[in-house]
Amino acid sequence: MTVLRVGNASGFYGDRFSAWREMLDGGGLDVLTGDYLAELTMLILGRDRMRDPALGYTKTFLRQLEDILGAALDRGVRLVANAGGLNPAGLAAAIGALADRLGLTVRIGYVEGDALHRPDALTANAYLGAFGIAACLDAGADVVVTGRVTDASLAVGPAIARFGWGRDDLDALAGATVAGHLIECGAQVTGGNFSFFTELPDGGHRPGFPIAEIHPDGSSVLTKHPGTGGAVTVETVTAQLLYEVGGPAYLGPDVVTRLDTVRLRPDGPDRVRVSGVRGTPPPDTLKVGVTHLGGFRNSMTFVLCGLDVPAKAALVRAQLEEAIGPEGLEFVLARTDHPDAVDTETASALLHVHLRDGDRARAGRAFSAAAVELALTSYPGCTLTTPPGDATPYGVFTADTVPQNAVAHVAVLPDGTRVPIPPPPGRCLQGPPVQQNPLTGGPSLHATRRGPLGELVGARSGDKGGDANLGVWARTDATWAWLRGWLTVDRLAELLPETAPLAVERYELPNVRAVNFVLRGLLGQGVAASTRFDPQAKALGELLRSRVVDLPADLPTGRAPIPGKEQP
Numbered sequence: 317m318t319v320l321r322v323g324n325a326s327g328f329y330g331d332r333f334s335a336w337r338e339m340l341d342g343g344g345l346d347v348l349t350g351d352y353l354a355e356l357t358m359l360i361l362g363r364d365r366m367r368d369p370a371l372g373y374t375k376t377f378l379r380q381l382e383d384i385l386g387a388a389l390d391r392g393v394r395l396v397a398n399a400g401g402l403n404p405a406g407l408a409a410a411i412g413a414l415a416d417r418l419g420l421t422v423r424i425g426y427v428e429g430d431a432l433h434r435p436d437a438l439t440a441n442a443y444l445g446a447f448g449i450a451a452c453l454d455a456g457a458d459v460v461v462t463g464r465v466t467d468a469s470l471a472v473g474p475a476i477a478r479f480g481w482g483r484d485d486l487d488a489l490a491g492a493t494v495a496g497h498l499i500e501c502g503a504q505v506t507g508g509n510f511s512f513f514t515e516l517p518d519g520g521h522r523p524g525f526p527i528a529e530i531h532p533d534g535s536s537v538l539t540k541h542p543g544t545g546g547a548v549t550v551e552t553v554t555a556q557l558l559y560e561v562g563g564p565a566y567l568g569p570d571v572v573t574r575l576d577t578v579r580l581r582p583d584g585p586d587r588v589r590v591s592g593v594r595g596t597p598p599p600d601t602l603k604v605g606v607t608h609l610g611g612f613r614n615s616m617t618f619v620l621c622g623l624d625v626p627a628k629a630a631l632v633r634a635q636l637e638e639a640i641g642p643e644g645l646e647f648v649l650a651r652t653d654h655p656d657a658v659d660t661e662t663a664s665a666l667l668h669v670h671l672r673d674g675d676r677a678r679a680g681r682a683f684s685a686a687a688v689e690l691a692l693t694s695y696p697g698c699t700l701t702t703p704p705g706d707a708t709p710y711g712v713f714t715a716d717t718v719p720q721n722a723v724a725h726v727a728v729l730p731d732g733t734r735v736p737i738p739p740p741p742g743r744c745l746q747g748p749p750v751q752q753n754p755l756t757g758g759p760s761l762h763a764t765r766r767g768p769l770g771e772l773v774g775a776r777s778g779d780k781g782g783d784a785n786l787g788v789w790a791r792t793d794a795t796w797a798w799l800r801g802w803l804t805v806d807r808l809a810e811l812l813p814e815t816a817p818l819a820v821e822r823y824e825l826p827n828v829r830a831v832n833f834v835l836r837g838l839l840g841q842g843v844a845a846s847t848r849f850d851p852q853a854k855a856l857g858e859l860l861r862s863r864v865v866d867l868p869a870d871l872p873t874g875r876a877p878i879p880g881k882e883q884p
Contacts, residue, residue, distance in 0.1 A: 425452025449473025491534025558787025770861025
């Protein structure tokens with residue numbers, strides 16, 4: 317059987333609009349996928365559906381299809397996207413209407429059954445697997461749209477259809493899951509958001525979107541179209557492998573993928589081979605993402621210039637609490653000020669004041685007007701960054717589980733036939749072992765030098781509901797021997813004090829010289845409700861890399877040459 321070339325043209329709802337056309341025109345593909353659904357997206361789609369029950373899918377995908385549907389059909393490229401969101405049947409109907417208007421004949425399949433009933437929830441959706449997608453493709457679908465499936469399923473489904481894998485082909489399913497995970501976030505695997513972006517051939521200006529060449533045994537090669545920006549290297553692939561994962565046992569609806577078995581090696585310019593992935597039976601439950609409307613929120617920011625910054629912040633706090641009451645108020649003082657500064661901006665700190673409340677009126681003008689009314693009655697130099705504004709609704713994300721056999725996973729074929737997708741057989745994993753905070757393993761090193769941690773390591777971080785993950789990888793074997801013993805949970809708490817009170821899990825992935833931390837509760841009620849300066853923890857890895865620490869003096873920076881990039 318031939319290799320299956322699966323490209324990706326979307327990593328989130330709002331990604332590069334032209335990517336679908338770029339991927340189709342850039343070279344040969346068998347399948348082109350698009351990932352649109354994040355936890356925040358489900359809230360957005362839930363609010364869309366409240367306004368109009370006919371909505372609930374990502375409208376951007378429909379507009380992108382208008383430009384490329386004819387070309388995809390002509391070239392035999394099949395399209396798979398989770399853009400159906402909360403209404404895959406509605407999106408399938410809209411695609412049919414679009415095809416009629418364009419004078420095209422297109423076979424459309426869709427997957428549903430993920431929507432669950434939860435009292436008082438805005439949305440509740442189980443994360444389905446890949447066999448429903450495969451059933452639609454087996455029935456000849458040119459386009460398959462889904463609701464909430466796991467991101468990797470968009471690539472695993474076409475591989476199942478191409479190679480005829482069954483439920484027992486666990487290693488192959490696991491290998492394809494890794495390939496799907498690597499391309500699901502678009503250009504993040506080709507140099508986007510990459511710690512060492514200055515080493516990329518084009519400096520990271522416009523990375524191309526990725527391709528996974530999946531083989532019959534589940535191994536793959538990660539690559540991109542010739543002539544596109546960015547790069548595909550072992551390190552760019554490592555960075556994406558660490559993104560939004562937990563322990564070595566990566567749970568999915570079809571297979572548990574052992575991330576500690578993944579092996580990466582160069583396979584030529586802009587090509588990385590992914591092999592050795594092992595799979596074990598999946599858990600007997602599915603993850604369920606649940607969103608609720610949490611209330612209303614508003615924010616105002618005071619500029620505190622010059623001297624007595626803490627006293628100025630304390631005065632604002634006392635005045636606002638007296639004006640509207642303390643309930644729901646949050647004060648965050650960002651010490652962005654510098655001593656003896658020569659201009660107002662560098663002499664100023666920022667006091668961010670957030671309010672969350674179930675009462676829209678209190679969180680709206682009552683709060684923001686009270687802040688503005690302090691302009692002439694508060695600290696010297698009082699000013700704010702914005703005029704008063706109204707409150708906006710915010711959502712809360714939580715996750716639970718449901719038995720796999722309690723979900724009606726259904727593939728709706730192009731001819732309208734509804735095919736139930738049975739759950740996996742019942743020999744399921746109960747849960748991965750947790751490895752926490754090993755404190756030894758590094759060599760005895762004495763001579764040190766002060767420098768940013770990022771001189772030796774890369775990092776990638778992200779959000780999962782109220783939790784965050786932080787993956788850190790070493791660039792050389794010698795650095796890995798030091799890192800695995802040095803970067804403990806306790807050390808992380810010293811470098812990132814906000815993690816100190818949290819439950820933190822630490823895992824090692826020696827094959828890719830990496831440690832991964834799961835930070836429970838860092839993001840509170842999830843990105844939509846978070847008032848953190850970095851609500852999705854996307855910059856947490858770069859914050860860690862910027863911390864100045866005692867580095868082993870005999871370890872080189874380990875810059876990895878990239879083909880096509882002249883090294884200084």
